[in-house]
Amino acid sequence: MNSEDEIVDFEIHRFNPQKKEHYLSTYKVPVRKGMTLLNALMYIKDNFDGTLGFRHSCRMGICGSCGVMVNGKPMLACYTQVLHLNSNRLVIEPLQNMPLIKDLIVDIQPFIDTYKKIRNVLIKPEETLKKLEEFIQTPLELKKYWDLSLCIKCSICYSVCPAAIDEKFLGPATCATNYRFISDSRDEGLSERLKTLDDNIWLCTSCNSCTLFCPKEVDSSSSIIDERSLMVETGGIPKTVKDVLESVVKYHNPMGMHPRKRMEWAKDLPVKMFPNVTKAEVLCFIGCAPAYDPRSQAIAKSMVSVFSNLSIDFALLGSEERCSGDHILRLGERGLFEMLAEHNISIFKEFESERILTICPHCLNTFKKDKPYNTLGLNFQHYTEFLAEKLKNGELSLPKSINKKVAYHDPCFLGKRNEIYEAPRQILKSINKLEFVELKRNRENSFCCGGGAGRTWTEDAAPENRPSVERVKEALNAGVEVIATACPFCVTTLEDAVKVLDLEDKITVKDILELLMEAT
């Protein structure tokens, strides 16, 4: 121990396989600059407890052995300096989604086995391979797949993937490796490689956890979308997906409802609507689910009620509003997405407002992140951001109390993809008597409900393989009465899971707007 050392508590979640016993061990480790998490684990093993089990090898971030969860986030122990975590208490847990063997060691065989389902080697005709000649590949062609080739197979992406709870899914890394070969100019196996994906790639919800936590910054999430695009191009898509896309082509919404009916939910409500109105302080983009889906309509109605109560000058786009295209883009149909965007943009241009609010995080995400929406210079916001501002300014008063234990489920497209974590929490915590609790997996490490990237309409997984079911179980374990969220798709999928688990008398799922209406 050196005088410059800082003492950090390592709280390690242990598992003794012989006794089948889970327990906690806490160690005080003297830490100095440069010490990695792996150094600390080795220090514990050498000095305090030889029975502690963890894997490690290269200690330079290239062998992929030492993935662990640290304060709820997965990372490579050898590639993280302890002091960079800015915490004097570190909770260390094994990676998720894989069977536990001992302490921090999980069985990664299910992950390794996913590679058996793809060809992890160039596909070339036999005659070409017989010639003892190098292939020609320009530096530019190499660059196309280089970033994807950096995968070290550490299984971190797999451990956080909501789709991977269904073993049919190849997992993010394996899908990315498949796309790495598709993008390799030397490879000639495109159709075989796409075929591998056709019954499973649609399980990905685009939650982005894989990309977010990859220690090598491999963007698996995007490569899955790129693979879907190729499948859409070649027509190799299942009927469920085809139906969604056709509905959008015909009716401009994935539900296959007539566009004229888009504003039927609001027909008796006091709302201003384009084209009658072309100017308002706030323009609200309702989105397809709140417009057509009966359950989600309640959310839209709550918004009207809350906004009217606050005397906000707001307007809706009426039946001119079309699907934002977020799900469509992530299902791989870029052309259709661009048509939708073109239309919505033309309407945005005719309307004058300070900001455009969305109920749905998916609409928000595509407006803020995807071309051509993101080139408009418009002020897109999620309603939670807007209302949190009002709360801060003292303009949001909530006289009624809600005497319930409420957990917030972070929608991926609000949280992981747009880093809006605090606004929804601030709103919920401001409600009288509401007991706010965090789910074990929250914020960046939140577990997807399973509804993203069109899966809400294409779901065919058995209930036990649905992410929403796992998520609701997590809430049940936390003793939660209400799961609050801020996304119509999260509401629908989680509510389905509540029904599947037969928990309707124990847990309800609500959008924050609905709770706000109750509290006003």
Added chain:
Amino acid sequence: MPKPVKLMETLIHDVVIIGAGMAGLRAAIAAANLSNKVDVAVISKVYPVRSHSVCAQGGSAAMLREGDSNDLHAWDTIKGSDFLADQDVVEYFVKQAPQEIIALDHWGCPWSRTKDGKINQRPFGGHSFPRACFAADMTGFYEMHTLDGKAKTYDNIKFFDEWFATSLIIDDGFVAGLTALELKTGRMMIFRAKAIIMATGGYARIYEFTTFSHTATGDGMTMAYRAGVPLKDMEFIQFHPTGMVPSGILITGGARGEGGYLINAKGERFMKHYAPEKMELAPRDIVSRAETTEIEEGRGFNGPYGPYIALDLRHLGEEKINERLPLIRDVAIKLSGVDPVREPIPIKPAAHYSMGGIHANIKTETPISGFYTAGECACLNVHGANRLGTNSTSDCLVFGTVAGEEAAKFSLSHDYRDVSIGNVLSEEKRIFDEILGSEGDEKVPVIRDELRRIMSEKAWVFRKGNGLESALKAVQELKKRYKNIRVEDKDSQFNTDLVGALQLDFTLDLSEITISAALARTESRGAHTRLDYPKRDDENWLKHSLAYWSKEGPELRYIPVTIAKWPPSARTY
């Protein structure tokens, strides 16, 4: 069919490969490819892509272009070896290397490319032509992932990942099988095989400051040694000139290949005093001695972890560093807090490679029939007293292929041998009673750290007779203390504490052999530098050492070096 052994469960495969690093995987592919009748098993204590081979960075040497030649590659290798390499083996090695590079290209290795799309090659220490084929600075990583992908396309290769081999079973001069622990369950099993290939890598973890993965502990070398196969040229350990301070993590020789400078505290490119022509691109033994001399004579930089040398890449510019050396930039920033685009990287010599290893010939055959070896754990002998950078990965590929094919052929023409129950029982007793069951008061990490300290102090870049003598006594003392250890974890499942104890046991023998061979060799050659015998002595020492196991410790014998085209001459750069 072989007769069953009752005591433990027995698995049977024609060819069993121990180790799934670069040589092991290449051997598996070659064996499986030779005939689909050959049933291959690969046993590895880690998942294949966790093997230390993924840490290889700089490249793989091969003659691909006009201006280069097999003879030039051979000559560079032989001169680099300080004339201890067997020249027939070197000639075969350089001839086979190019087709291995092309095979990897065919399987998908993302080689860095020239503007016109050909496999790019960079200059490297000791090579007189830019012949290091590279994939940025992650060559080993890419080669390994490529081999792993290819190996998994064969139905006749079965992987036993996270199985720890503990001993070889020999029957009357023939290999018969091995014992191994399945880490997940802790049960011991017997593998019976017609042929076995040892490909378990090096053992530089006997030192404190090393480029090596924690798992590279030379297990297979000791298993072979205990089974009666001699270990050859074990006094020759390579010290890499650029181990990053403080971790020892490798900074590729490619950093100097791309034009990096080595600077002392006076701001001087000091290599001009040691190798005026080749400068930073002199072979590793010469650069590491130069750095050590600079540090010992007070011209190192002072840092919190002791004196060091600076590796300056700033003049290469950010673009080149990002394109050619992305991994080392990332590693330096994340683990040493130094961005090589803006500051020099603190480095010093680090234990890096074992030129010595299991005695085998050009066909990778050891003195035991059916037992083959390739990669760093083998000594065939390509690298002599000092290996050139980028020759090791090529070695793994070339001789991995040879081992795979030879073992497969052997298995097709031979039957299984008997496994003696006595062997198995005594191994069971050793592992479970004498090591796991030992209730002494010595701790594995304490002995391990003590061993590393001794080796680092007394068997490092510069060695002296009296230092080596005291090191030998100290290591023998540690071997006695080891008998009195206590493994804290007594459970079966994934007992990493037991694995640590078994690895320590293996490294104690290897350290003893290294010191004994170094003490006996009263000359300086390649990486083995005796301050008390500073000159190369061809008259007495142009020969390979062979260390045989005996109850009293390693017994040294010597065999001649094969000299073909290139008689020994003065070695200057």
